[in-house]
Amino acid sequence: MAGGARIPPNPPQHCRYHLDTSYLIPLLLGRNPSEPIGAGGEAVAQVDELARAGRGAAASMIAVGEAFQEIVTQPTVFDSAPGYPAPSQKLVELLRERRLTVCWAGHAGGYGGQRFLELADGVRSAAPGVGLADILIVTCALACRTTERLYTRDRRLIQNSELRTYCRRRRPAWEIVEAP
Numbered sequence: 001m002a003g004g005a006r007i008p009p010n011p012p013q014h015c016r017y018h019l020d021t022s023y024l025i026p027l028l029l030g031r032n033p034s035e036p037i038g039a040g041g042e043a044v045a046q047v048d049e050l051a052r053a054g055r056g057a058a059a060s061m062i063a064v065g066e067a068f069q070e071i072v073t074q075p076t077v078f079d080s081a082p083g084y085p086a087p088s089q090k091l092v093e094l095l096r097e098r099r100l101t102v103c104w105a106g107h108a109g110g111y112g113g114q115r116f117l118e119l120a121d122g123v124r125s126a127a128p129g130v131g132l133a134d135i136l137i138v139t140c141a142l143a144c145r146t147t148e149r150l151y152t153r154d155r156r157l158i159q160n161s162e163l164r165t166y167c168r169r170r171r172p173a174w175e176i177v178e179a180p
């Protein structure tokens with residue numbers, strides 16, 4: 001990871017909801033990359049609120065990887081807010097302050113890997129045309145037994161009735177939503 005920041009061990013906190021890459025990036029940068037530096041900040045305040053300590057915000061390992069890939073490949077677009085720590089340092093802070101948990105395959109142990117792949121296959125069939133990273137982000141949030149919802153701004157996921165039906169069949173109370 002850039003800057004040599006050391007990732008602290010995952011805090012013993014339940015993932016109650018997952019943030020997708022579009023929510024994770026403002027948390028890492030202190031700004032919304034679609035707005036000029038210094039503008040608005042409503043989206044950032046919204047994400048900050050989501051990730052308040054102890055509320056159970058989580059991001060899948062896939063979302064973390066995708067966020068850093070975007071930040072690293074387009075440094076001028078994904079620049080941190082003035083006075084904000086570097087994204088890798090900010091991630092460490094969020095984990096240390098228990099404002100974020102990194103969720104890997106819903107913490108599936110034992111035969112969980114098989115379950116994760118079966119779920120991923122179902123999600124992929126229900127959402128043709130959606131990219132692999134998004135499929136895995138949805139699957140991780142669905143596989144995590146303590147997670148109630150996935151926050152995303154992606155309309156292809158939110159408005160996909162086939163995907164919603166598939167997820168409800170697996171987890172009746174689980175949902176994909178845009179706003180908190």
Ligand SMILES: [Zn+2]
Nearest residue numbers: 015103106144
């Ligand atoms: Zn989890």
